[in-house]
Amino acid sequence: MSTVENIYRYPIKGFPGERLKQAMLRPNEGIAGDRAIGLGSGAMAVEGHGAWTPCQAFQRMTIRPDLTTFQINEDDRDLRLTSPTGISETIDANSSNLDELSAAFGGQASIHRATGNRGYWDHQDATISIINLSTVESIAKMAGRPIDPLRFRANIYVCAEPWSEFQWLGTRLGIGDAQFDVIRPIDRCKTTSVDVKTGRTDLNMPALLIRHFGHMFCGVYATVHTSGTIVPGAKIETREHLQGHQVKAAANVSTAPALPDWPRPAVVERTVEEAEAIRSLWIRDSLWETGVMEGFKAGQFIRIHNLSESHTWRSYTVSAVKDDLLRITVKRDEGVGSNAIHQVVEGGNLIITGPFGEATLNKNSNALHFMSAGIGITPTAVKLAELAQQDYDKPVHVTHVARKGQELALWDDIVTAANALPNAVTRLYLTRDVVGVAGAQSGRPDLQALAQRAKEDAADVHICGPSGFVDSAVAALSQANVHGERIFLDTFSSPGVETDMRPIPDSEPIKVTLAQSGVTDYWTPADGTLLDFAEVRGAIIPSHCRAGLCKTCNCSVLSGTATRLVGTEGEDEKQTLVCTSIPKETLTLDI
Structure with a gap:
């Protein structure tokens, strides 16, 4: 049985949360007061009249991991924000007037208020976030250390089978007397790498997720479909499947991760014993109607996750696509993954991602x-x-x-x-x-x-x-x-993928220019990676894993050379991943 364990809201975006005894929810709204206030960072303009604005416009933990160590005290009218050094400032909790904080930030941070109960969430449509505590325990086991679930900054913390929340994708849930539509899995960034008690980055959560589980997601986003009150202990029930267009709309939000990256449910429609110890599974992807396979190219592969109690994942080439089904063909060997595939029965449930891969056909080949x-x-x-x-x-x-x-x-x-x-x-x-x-x-x-x-x-x-x-x-x-x-x-990543970053060597300052961002400054080893260097200077750089795996931050090198810190040692003269590289010499990047 799946149940609600805790309910949280976060009065100021990026800052500590507040545990609630209950929450009254209305359609298309979030928990009242959740992310209602944002503190501008100056990196980009905040939309007027309380309209939703991307997270890069605000103070956030990717740049200021110490935000989680601030204290927030609340009364009927005011929020009192206290820094780790004891400096306090007051925010009028009900005023819509813009103001500035200066003492707690050593400079000016503009105060902004979202309108209604639609807070400054990371995604405009992501009204409610749900985290499974059993999944967090699974991650902690792989990490070999305790992990505080508050790293994931959820609104609703639930107890369910580990990773079973991905089976909720595209379904309507009943929680108490409210109903929720689960629209998208949550991709994880550097924020979850921060210890909420110390405000220090003490692990690379996205890299840990992709190494051990084959993706960078934890938790799901939902919207409120039917009003109701939820309380800890409430049971969670799966009601019905959503129409394909509802999930497709969530996929088309500009800030959403690409559809193939989503861990999602799939069903084995048919199994075929192709030859001695070789078996095919014909799989129905739950997101087929959203167009997830529209961009499929022959030679690409999918990943299948949670193949064992230790959450083994493996990559398998798609050997055919036919009648809204895709096929994988697997030889049984001594590996955990292939043995699990050969034990799957027709009607069995899977969690898949993909398609991925670059070893595809060039239609202009001479032969x-x-x-x-x-x-x-x-x-x-x-x-x-x-x-x-x-x-x-x-x-x-x-x-x-x-x-x-x-x-x-x-x-x-x-x-x-x-x-x-x-x-x-x-x-x-x-x-x-x-x-x-x-x-x-x-x-x-x-x-x-x-x-x-x-x-x-x-x-x-x-x-x-x-x-x-x-x-x-x-x-x-x-x-x-x-x-x-x-x-x-035809090769693809495996659970043994390298994610450890080599130490940054000592260096004299090196001039770095970010051509599109209009930034030119001198990098030093204390700045960290090129991505860290860029973000501190206000540049908006798409990134996810920060481990050189997802390739989101890949950019062109216009001049100079960057040094790789993960994987094969060497230098990049044409393309580099800014999350895991540093300048070797005067460098200009096309970002």
Whole structure:
């Protein structure tokens, strides 16, 4: 049973919250007094007449993590704000007149009041935020340390099965005598990395989430559908599914994360045993009607989350898309993920994200060669199907290797698609037994000969398979002078992704210019990353993970060089991720 544990509101945006005994809610409004006041930062103008304004306009914890250590005392008319050093100032809680705070901030901070019960939330439509305390416990277990749920600054804290709140996406919930529409999962930023008691950044929460859980989300946003009062202890019931356009509207809000990033429910409609220890799942995505797959490109993958009690996640290539369903095809091995996939039953529930991936087709290729082994056949199957739909008429060569016919999956898909292409050639190699498999050749292909043919055709080469096969294929292509921009490897991130940041070395001040933001100043090691440097100077830079993973903060280098602090050591001269890089020399960025 899922229940409400605590209810909070945050009188001043970015500052500590107030625990409530109950909350009366009305349609399309938030909790009365929640984020009703915002303190301007000067980074951008605050909209007039109390209209909603993006968070970058206000004092916020991404820039001032110590905000959480301020104290707020409230009476009928006033809010008294006290800094950690004991400096106090009073805000008229009922006045709509603008004023300024100076003493507590060592400068001026303008006071702004939102109109009605629609506060200065991070998203204009995000009236209520919900956090599952069991999910926070799951995160704490992975982090190996206690985590205060107040880091997540929710309005409603609930007790439910860990991560089950994502199953509420696109549904109407009954809580007490109120009803809520769950419209979007909550993407997490640097704010949740701050210890609310000390006001210090003591972990990288977005990086922790993506490493251990495969996404950067925790909690869900909801809007009030039916008026009512909620109290701690109230039961939570799932009432009905929302219409697709309601969730699509939430996805189209300018500040919302991209649809493919959303962890969302999915249902396994059908399972197919393709070959020995190889199984396909045909999956219905709950957000299909919102257009989440409209931008799908053959070769992309989805992630499946919470595959075990330890919340294992894995990435799987989409091997087909048909009749509003997508297919993954998985070989069973000793891994937790593949074993979990092979235990899923028809009608089973999943949490998925995606599609993701860059190893997709270039429709202008002079020719396309596919080299695969084992379960690496999955991207080839879907890519050939897409080429057939597009009436691609240039040379296509497919070479696949398996051990024996009993382990051969999706070959019929390959042959069907190839037969629909005017210039396609397929070659199948079986290393152990060719008996009963029409057209199969015994042994392994000559990779050097395949590489030479790819050179002659000026072909793009797509490779997928076990690491040994991939390495050998890439080496053969390199010897034939077929290099990087023409080689596409079907790889994707795994739970072992690197997120630890190397220390910033000592340096003399370095001149940095942010061309679009009109900022020029000298960076020093004390400024931290280029993203930290930019934000302190008022630049508005899109960012999420702050760990070099989500690529949201990627920007062009106009001149100079940046040094990477996460992943492979090196310098960036064309593009850099400002969340995990610093200047190496005088630097101009296109942000």
